Amino acid sequence: MVRVTLDGALIQAGEGACLKDILPDHNPSLSLAIIRPGVVSEEATRHFRLLTTKGEFVVEIPESSVVLPDPDEPSFNPALHWADRYAAAFGPFPADFVPSREPSRYARGDLLIGCGGYDTRRSYLIISRKDHQADHGAAEGGGIIGRVIAGRGTIDRLDSGDRIEKIERMISWADSTHTITTTDLSLPLEEGMEIISHVRIAADGYSDDAINTNIAHSVDHLLFSLRSGIYHADRTTSTHCMDARLGHMDISLEQKGPRREGAVTTRTKGKRSGAIYIYREDVATSPSHSVVGQVTHGIELVRLIREGESFAVTCEPERFDLLGMHLDEAVAYAKERGISVTADSDFSPSERVVITQEPGTTLEVLKETQVTLTTMMQDDVIDIILFDEKAPRTVDIFRRFTGLKRYSVGMLPFFFSFDDVWLFEPEIPERINIIPENTPVDCAPENAIGMTNASRRGAGLVGVRISGNTEFGPTAEPFEGTNIIGSMIDVDKLAKLKEGDTIYIREVKR
Structure with a gap:
């Protein structure tokens, strides 16, 4: 017998068994995550999260020898010392470098260490807000130690009275196992293999104990976007994967928040508005993203999926949408979900089509446990082909x-x-x-x-x-x-x- 783990459950299969034997109903076009036995270790990255009173941003510092000041150290003043439209500076703190006394050119998002009056005992952590040229009392070459890679909106909002509350190095998981994604269901099972067949997402605002409708429209967009049970990884980066198959959708910003590993967001601005993002790593809060859910199973599949691949996905709760149903079907479905129905007519329910429902979103319906429907005769609804x-x-x-x-x-x-x-x-x-x-x-x-x-x-x-x-x-x-x-x-x-x-x-x- 071969022992493997399938979606967290330990199962046994016969010698020579393959993926098809334990997943007979799996769609062969959808990727599975395969993790062979090995060692998983924690690895420090070159990314740092800076938490401020205006939000957070993430910087990448290529040189491992660079050490950022510690906000808890008495020698570092974490308050915003000065800011203009070009840059913002935190400090002072003592540093060890030789000021060049020459202006340098800086791009938006550059992170540098400079000093006041060419006195390195009064050094500052400076973030460039805009492309500019200046003498910030930095070392030769401009003193640039890194760049902001996420949360640039935060640095634009920094103002008098703000301060750095925390600086932390971001951690990733380094997996030394042989990990792959595959659609080949004839792949033989191996002892100790772990298989992840799908991703499960819990919508924000929904739990067995309470339902919060503050982000009901954003959650409904999530449930609508993934109603087919398939997530298409149209684009993948080191920090996220994105499903934009629906094209542009007008979505309002309802909930900003940190985008932690496993967070699910919908974009609210730009040509990708309406796209669904799932995060592989922690990144800063964005004013262009509403946080709508969290991965509760299958984060390994999210980490491994490659651009152009797709995977199975389920969302909790199931979307509640009765539009287009015949009235008798709508009433039966609502009853299964524990929802009472008030309709504008009970005449010929098998011939009447639901054209509106109130409330219109899933979370609102589930919270109120009732829905009001407007219907019309099927003969008055016009069918088209596109x-x-x-x-x-x-x-x-x-x-x-x-x-x-x-x-x-x-x-x-x-x-x-x-x-x-x-x-x-x-x-x-x-x-x-x-x-x-x-x-x-x-x-x-x-x-x-x-x-x-x-x-x-x-x-x-x-x-x-x-x-x-x-x-x-x-x-x-x-x-x-x-x-x-x-x-x-x-x-x-x-x-x-x-x-x-x-x-x-x-x-x-x-």
Whole structure:
């Protein structure tokens, strides 16, 4: 028999057994972490965390001989001595070097030791806030000992009265075992092997004892992003891995905090807004990240995963979203979760579709243990097909501003109709650039859904044309001004629309 550990449980398998024998249902496209027997030791890094009254930042100091001052030592004054828009200085403290008496050039984030009046008994730990040239009383070459690698927003906020409260060297775990990730389920088992098949994440604000809804929207984004049970490592670095497969999402900052090993965050600013990050090492708090959860199992898989690989992931709690369900299905599912339901109608529950739920987030529903649903007859919900392969960017914009990117049912405000064209006006900001994509060539097909692109004044307008046309697209624009993004299945339901109506749409797969 061969003894191995699978997700923390000791199991036995027959001689010659392989991964498939102990994981018969594992998706072969998802990576496993394999740790062979060895020795794990603690290793000091060249990264230091500086905790201040304004937050923390992390510096990298390449030379092992460099020693930072100790805030607990009487000889070091950890208060901010001076600060301007170019630099901030803590001290003084005694140091041993020869001032060069020459100006040097510094980049943003440089960490140096300088002195006042060329007296090294009054030396300072100086952080460069902005690219500049100055004489800081430093040693020849500028006295640069390191650089800030995380938490630059903290150094910008430092002001009179702030101080360094703690300086600590960061620790990592050096694993001398032979560790790999693999998707090869025919890999033979070895005595003492450890296998991690998935990562488990606990959402912040959720526990068996209490539920905190202060970050309910951020947590709902986490649960939505990982609803498929798969985490795609689109990018990996020494400190984190990132899943950005959903593309840009508008997310509010709800909870700042230190990003410790195993912390899960969602980015709230920049082109990666909405991406889910999992941390391999401790890094400083960021104003661009909301902390939304913590890895409770499988951190080894997070550490080992390589860029382009994917792994299985589960989140606690399970997302609660009834939109798009038939009412009878929604009521049954809610009952399983211990949630009572109030609906706007109990008429023909198997034919009514849920179009809104209140509260809208998982944590709020679980805390209140009740939900109110708005429904409509299935015959009034319009099914559509979207062309991800042909117009991925425009389809993503359409989903974002109709609600289909996050929910099973979306909304489109009806504008007006003429001849065989129906026009809709989603609220797409002017800053959104809709580039030409999948424009018609010889004919705009019947029942096609189109969006006017940025080459025309009416960019963002959505239209449906129920017959084919060799001159104009679904928004009545020339072919070069129209992106074909999908097809409407239930075009017969358009006839009863009035100006100002909102239609509810549901995406179906071909």
